[in-house]
Amino acid sequence: MSAAPAILQQPHCLNHPRREAAARCTSCGQPFCRECVTELDGRMVCGSCHRAKLEVKEKPKRDWFLISVPLQLALGILLLWGTSWFLGKVLLSTPSEFHEGIMWQRFGF
Numbered sequence: 001m002s003a004a005p006a007i008l009q010q011p012h013c014l015n016h017p018r019r020e021a022a023a024r025c026t027s028c029g030q031p032f033c034r035e036c037v038t039e040l041d042g043r044m045v046c047g048s049c050h051r052a053k054l055e056v057k058e059k060p061k062r063d064w065f066l067i068s069v070p071l072q073l074a075l076g077i078l079l080l081w082g083t084s085w086f087l088g089k090v091l092l093s094t095p096s097e098f099h100e101g102i103m104w105q106r107f108g109f
């Protein structure tokens with residue numbers, strides 16, 4: 001196959017070396033055929049750039065979801081741990097007078 005000279009003569013589609021480029025991607029500047037370019041926000045972009053731009057648009061949502069789930073889990077565990085720690089501390093520091101009802105007076109009950 002001797003397709004190399006043809007590529008040098010005229011810009012060809014990056015995805016289809018045998019097809020002549022119809023447009024250049026406004027994002028990466030590479031030549032592409034009519035099939036490989038898509039219009040995005042009024043500009044011609046190639047398939048991979050189109051996908052990349054769409055992913056960037058959707059990314060914050062997914063990232064927030066990925067961050068928020070472990071964060072909520074960690075907060076839940078921390079809250080649970082804190083509550084059990086507090087309860088344990090209160091129970092440990094509770095003297096026998098707790099059973100006599102004096103403890104409640106301390107808290108203002």
Ligand SMILES: [Zn+2]
Nearest residue numbers: 025028046049
């Ligand atoms: Zn591109």
Ligand SMILES: [Zn+2]
Nearest residue numbers: 013016033036
């Ligand atoms: Zn193409």
